[in-house]
Amino acid sequence: MRFHIPTAALLAVFAVTAVQAQSHGPFSGFTPEVGPTDIDDVFRAITDPEVVEAPLVIGGVLTTESYSGFVRLDLAGSGTNNISATDSYYTFEKPLGNPVEPFPPSDGSWIAIGEIDGGPCLDFSNPFALPASNKTVFIDGIGFTTPGPLTIPTFDDSHGYSIVVHLGDYAGPIYVGNRDCGFGDNTGSLFVTVTGVVRADISGSISGLQGGFVFCRNLTTGQQVTRPNSEVGWNCQGLGLEVADGDAVLTGAVGSSGAGAE
Numbered sequence: 001m002r003f004h005i006p007t008a009a010l011l012a013v014f015a016v017t018a019v020q021a022q023s024h025g026p027f028s029g030f031t032p033e034v035g036p037t038d039i040d041d042v043f044r045a046i047t048d049p050e051v052v053e054a055p056l057v058i059g060g061v062l063t064t065e066s067y068s069g070f071v072r073l074d075l076a077g078s079g080t081n082n083i084s085a086t087d088s089y090y091t092f093e094k095p096l097g098n099p100v101e102p103f104p105p106s107d108g109s110w111i112a113i114g115e116i117d118g119g120p121c122l123d124f125s126n127p128f129a130l131p132a133s134n135k136t137v138f139i140d141g142i143g144f145t146t147p148g149p150l151t152i153p154t155f156d157d158s159h160g161y162s163i164v165v166h167l168g169d170y171a172g173p174i175y176v177g178n179r180d181c182g183f184g185d186n187t188g189s190l191f192v193t194v195t196g197v198v199r200a201d202i203s204g205s206i207s208g209l210q211g212g213f214v215f216c217r218n219l220t221t222g223q224q225v226t227r228p229n230s231e232v233g234w235n236c237q238g239l240g241l242e243v244a245d246g247d248a249v250l251t252g253a254v255g256s257s258g259a260g261a262e
Contacts, residue, residue: 036201036238039140039162043072047196052176056081056186060114060177063194068171072195073132075111075161079188081180086110087159088132088190089152102155105179108133109152111190113165114175131179135165164197202241202249205233212255220247229255 036042047065054061056079078087085093088111090102104110108131133151138144140162145151153161167174176192202216209229216236217224225239236243236251243249 036235037141037143039072039138039164041237042138042143042199042201043070043164043197044200045072045195046198049074050194052192052194054177054190054192056178056180056188056190057183058177059181060112060175062175063173065194065196066172067174067194067196068167070137070164070166070197070199071174072162072164072193072197073111073113073176074193074195075163075190076159076193077189077191078159079178079190080186081110081178082182083185088161090155092155092157104152105131106149107131108149110179111192112175112177112179114177132163132165135167136163137166138164201238202236202243202251203233204236204251204253206253209253209255212253214253215251216241217250218243218247219250220244229253 047067050063050065052061052063075088078085078092080086081091083095084091089104089109091104092100092102094100111132113130113132113135131149133149134147136145136147136151139151139153142153147166153163174194176190176194178186178190180186204214206214206229212229213226214229214234215224215226216234216239218241221242223242225236225241227234227239234251236249241249
């Protein structure tokens with residue numbers, strides 16, 4: 001949210017928000033270091049989960065349901081690519097059972113997200129099968145991210161990862177699968193739980209306000225949290241506010257402002 005502040009010596013800015021009404025664009029909100037990193041604190045489901053098995057011995061698998069906007073992907077499973085052990089992101093074992101320090105492909109991930117039927121092969125050259133890292137806007141345990149080749153989770157030896165991608169202007173079924181075409185030496189499957197989600201957190205930002213503090217108050221429960229004001233946005237749940245669906249929340253900032261603050 002963005003607040004406009006008229007000229008005054010001491011100002012308070014308020015916004016009343018119902019949790020179930022929250023929905024933000026893909027790159028809006030606060031910086032990752034000041035927000036929560038738990039995916040369940042930031043996003044809530046708007047579709048039933050759909051579980052897709054993507055065997056590493058075939059190309060992508062099309063979801064039954066259509067998706068748009070934010071999509072949560074809970075990733076599991078592992079197998080072999082080029083006779084090396086891999087999961088959704090990392091190569092973690094070379095042939096003959098030789099462990100290696102886990103490393104991802106140079107451009108991001110083994111798991112691919114395709115917005116249309118890219119054919120039987122979701123390989124590295126297929127323009128319709130981008131690595132999931134190129135669409136990832138949130139990683140569980142890390143927080144909000146900028147999509148790109150290095151936007152990947154930390155290696156998990158249980159091979160479980162939870163991310164949120166944003167599909168941009170696309171709406172429809174999506175392909176998920178392994179980014180490889182040499183299927184003859186592959187084994188195993190990736191399992192992807194696909195869920196449409198929206199932002200469920202409450203956040204704010206403000207510029208031009210000096211000193212003072214920001215606050216969040218749950219009008220339903222009476223709980224309030226504060227922190228010193230800064231130019232960085234804030235997130236109410238990240239500050240420790242407990243919020244349930246349907247709660248009304250008041251959030252804002254108090255401080256000194258000059259002309260033109262907004």
